[in-house]
Amino acid sequence: MTSASSRRPAIGLVTPVQFAVLALIAGAVQAQQAPDTPASQTVAQAAPQDSAPQGSAGANATTTADGKQALPQVLVTATKRSTSLQKTPVSVTAINSQTLDDNHVKSMLDVFNLVPSMQGTGQGDHGIVSITLRGIGNDSAKTEYxxxxxxLFVDGVFAPRPEGAATMLFDLDGIEVLRGPQGTLWGRNSTVGAINMKTAKPVLRDTSGYIEGGVGNYARMGIKGAVNIPLGDTIAARVAFAHEQHDGYVSYQRAPNVSLASQRAAYDAxxxxxxxxxxxxxxxxxxxVQSGDKYNAQDQTAARLSFLIKPSDKLRWDISLEQFADRGTPSMSLMQTPREGEKFWSALIDxxxxxxxxxxxxxxxxEYDMGGMSLAYVAGYTHFKGSGTYDQDLGVNVPTSFTTGATYQADNTVWSKYTSHSHEVTLQSNERQTxxxxxxxxxxxEDNGIRFDIPIMNGTQQGTxxxxxxxIQPKETVDSSAAFGQATWNLSDAFHVTGGLxxxxxxxxxxxxxGWTWANVATAPQIPLNPSVDPTDPANGYTAGNINDAHYTGNKTTWLARAAYDLSKTTMVYASVSTGYKSGGTGDGGLAYGPETLTNYEAGYKSTLLDGRMTFNASVYHMKFKDFQFSAPVIVNGNRQFAYSNAEGAKVSGVEVxxxxxxxxDDRLQLSASYTKTKLGALVASSNDYALPACTTLTGNCLDVTGNELPHAPKVSLQLMYEHNFPLSNGDSVAPRISYHYQSANWLSVFNLGDGDRQKAYSTADVAVRYSSKRNWYADLYVRNVGDEKIKTSAGSSGSYASAIWTAQYAAPRTFGLNAGYNF
Known part of the structure; x- marks a missing residue:
């Protein structure tokens, strides 16, 4: 097995990355030789203000017409048109490229602390990221169902499967997080919000770019870069790439040392x-396992080739091709209380x-400008394939013999694939009208398929x-179609009313x-299920336990009503009522579950103060869910399956600032904070991921969770960032910054099972210092999770309800490193 430190970038992307590096070098040379550009032309061709250059200190300030320093205007597309954030009556967080760079954002896991009411966790057995917003999420949104x-959207194109949230975030203009149901304009599965990642676009008649490299602990190595290449007066291209890798955090514990006599006695018993x-x-x-790649390792590579074709002022076409490869490892759940003598970041791995x-x-x-209105066609296509192996027994028990004292359980994605495509045509007014x-x-x-194996042996892989x-789900399809419209009546210069359907x-x-399950056939080989075993062959001892053929159809009309009033040129208030919807469907055994709907009541306030040097935005909301969907792995009639049920409902209220x-x-301060209160409606829930008491109303184990708080919903969450820029006499600058995060205790499941199922209140901080040279190079030294806090993001338990062994997924330990780059 190859050691972790000897990993190489994914083979499939070596060629695009090499091409990207060559393009960067060529672009740098051309930029050095290019003649000076007139100032007026530079302004006309500049990227939007929320697209700060990589590594640019002070990029979050701008100079007003009267020469004063102010915060730059941020433009968002939350309403399907470009508007000022401070004039958009929606709860939206806009994170520009400089903020992403300052916070060393590489994946969605790095974004959560930057957005009020947003939480998330990695899911080890499927290697994906689940997202919770305003207390609502779906930890089980990791399957093909x-x-x-x-x-989640990229440039307005919906990414339907959760693997999309785990891809690399690189060369972005910014990220917009829309909080609250966005069903009218953004469509399916935006029940409590939508995230749109905006990639950096090519610019006409401009040669520029950047390149950055970095190192850090856990043998971290990273490189990223981009170059803008003019291909004439009407065509431009942009090549971008990124590679990130680090060793895993989880060390291997030694193999169990049990005396032969003790093993034989246990077997005889x-x-x-x-x-x-x-x-x-x-x-x-x-x-x-004693060596090789460790759990919680990263080894990801991505490249993107983008084109802008603009033959006239009225017609614009942006098109991109992106390739992503992941050769890292899943994140391992660890014992919350390690065995005596073992390190916290370690596990007994088989x-x-x-x-x-x-x-x-x-x-x-x-997009085509028709004069007074514009026509746009947005299309996307994604093909994904993957596989993986995961130690699902988590090493919580030590075997006493080859077939006693523990279990061997692996969750193996033998293969998975999905293909999706989407098409959206919009016609809208593009000039201010009544x-x-x-x-x-x-x-x-969508067309999805998967083979997912779960072998469970007594004791060890040698056991019974x-x-x-x-x-095996060879073909699961989803077809979704929609028609929508939204209009804003500008009743006066200050009063605006919006309706949408x-x-x-x-x-x-x-x-x-x-679902092919073990039938305990005496003649079948007692070996762990593996890719070489065909479970459809009766000789191998399996039978079709679940027949999952099913067909679901449903429809729903969602709507929005909103009023906004400008108290002054710099202050607005708004109030809205909107509805959200998530489709029903079918699970294992073909069992149907119903759709989920909600109504959201919201009021907001946005203000720009102190001559543009301060912005203050706040919102208050109350969400009422009906038929809230809950899903979990369960055992029904001896068959393991993924089951869905609809809770009576749920209620969530909160405040965001x-x-x-x-x-x-030279001094910049940013604050985001939220208060969230949740309550689940009537539901009796079951899950194989937890040790639960015996049911009184159902077979197996379950718990009445009616009235419980929802998981991943701390009542109080606070993020504070401060940066000071020290100008140097030679024109260079040094900018230290600190990001502080606090959140109160929160549950990790709907079961609310005590300390093992709860992340206690905690504080953590990231610190960094950036040196920026007037010669366009920079260096950035950082430490993340300075206090090395152990932060649980999800939990599980095994054994008996009375004496459960608790495990958890954890956020990354303390990491540190150095990045250096050059803008050209």
Missing amino acids: ADPEVA YVAGGGKDVGFQPINPNLF TAPSLKRDSTSIRSRL IDWVLGLYYAA VNWQGSF RYTHDDRKNKGGR EAAYLITP
């Missing part, structure tokens, strides 16, 4: 108690980690079969899906 509660006598064997220590994911995405936006309007048609389709199954029709099919303050031209 489940849909997320928060819709097992046989005497009715266990199958298969002949004693000593524990094979080679079955426990399944080596692996993750192999590749995706190809094409995104296109074609009524500003937008009309649209939307269609999206406990249970095992293969979930969207009709959505969903069609979902599972064709040929089967965001502020930015340019104290002096």
Whole structure:
């Protein structure tokens, strides 16, 4: 097995990355030789103000017409048109490229602290990221079935499967996080919000770019860069790439050292108690992983080629091709209380980690100005394939013999694939009128498939079969179509009323899906299920436990009503009522579940103060859910399956605040804070991920969670960032900054099971200092999670309800490093 430190970038992306590096070098040379550009032309061609250059100190300030320093105007596309953030009556967080760079954002896991009411966690067995917003999320949105509660878009193209949230974030103009239901304009699965990542676009008649490299602890190495290449007066290209890798955080514990006499005694007792006598064997220590890639390692590479074609002032076409490869490892759940003598960041591993994911995405936006209104067509295509292995027994128990004292359980994604494409046509007014309007048609389709194996053996891989199954879903399709419209009546210069409607029709099919489970056939080989075993062959001892063929159709009309009033040129208030919707569907066994709907009541305030040096935005909301969807792995009639149920409802209320303050031209302060209160409606819930008491109303184990708080919803969350810029006499500058995060205690599941199921209140900080040279190079030294806090993001338990062994996923430990780059 290859050691972690010897990992190389994914082979499939070596060629695009090499091409990108060559393009960067060529661009740098051309930039050095290019003649000076007239100042007026530079202004006309400059990127938007929320697209600060990489590594640019002080990029979050601008100079007003009267020569004063102020915060730059931020433009957002939350209403499907470009508007000022401070004039947009929506709860939206806009994170520009400089803020992403300052916070060393590499994936969605790095974004959560920057947005009020936003939480998230990595899900180890599928290697994905789940997102929670305003207390609502779906930890089980990691399968080919489940849909997320928060819709993820890249350049307006919907990313339907959760793997999309784990891809690299690189060469972005910024990220917009829209809080609250966005069903009218943004469509399906935006039940409580939508995230739109905006990639950096090519610029006509401009040669520029940047390149950055970095190192850090855990053998971290990273490189990223981009170059803008003019291809004539009407065509430009942009090449961008990124590679990030670091060793895993989780060390391997030594193989168990159990005396041979003790092993034999344990085996004899097992046989005497009715266990199958298969002949004693000593524990094979080679079955426990001792070297190679560790869990929680990163090894990701991405490249993007973008084109801008603008033959006239009226026609613009942006198109991009993006390739992503992941050869890292899943994140491991750790014992919350380590075994005596073992390190916290370690585990007894009997399944080596692996993750192999590749995706190809094409995104296109074609826009034509028709004079007074514009026509746009946005299309996207993504093809994904992947596989992975994960140690699902988590090493919580030590075997006492080869078939007693523990279980061996692996969660193996033998293969997974999905293909999706989407199309949206909009026609909208593009000049201020008495009524500003937008009309649209939307269609999206998915074709997904997966084989997911769960072998469970008594004791070790040598032991007898406990249970095992293969979930093979060869073809699951989703077709979603919608028509929508929204209009804003400008009743006066200050008073604006908005109404919107969207009709959505969903069609979902599972064709040929089967859950093949161990049938305990005496003649079948007692070996762990693996990719070489065909579970559809009766000779191998499996039977079709679940018949998953099913067909679901449904439709829903969602709506928005909003009023906004400008108290002054710099202050506005707004209030809205909106509805959200997430489609129903079918789960294992073809069992149907209903759609989820909600009504959101919201009021907001936005103000720009102190001659533009301060912004203060606040919102208050109350959400009422109906038929809130809950999903979890369960056992039904001896068969393991993924089950869905609809809770009676849920209620969520909260307050969110965001502020930015340019104290002096060299001092910048940012604040985001939230208060969230949640309550779940009537629901009796079950899950294999937790040790629960025996049911009184159902078979198996379950718990009445009616009235419980929702998970990943701390009542109080606070993020504070301060930066000071020290100008040097030679024209260079040094800018130290600190980001402080606090959040109160929060539950990690709907079961609210005590300390093991709870992350206590905590504080953490990131610090950094950036040196910026007037010669366009910079260096950035950083430390993240300075206090090395152990922050639980999800939890689980095994054993008995009375004496459960608790495990958890954790945020990254303390990391530090150095980045250096050059802008040209």
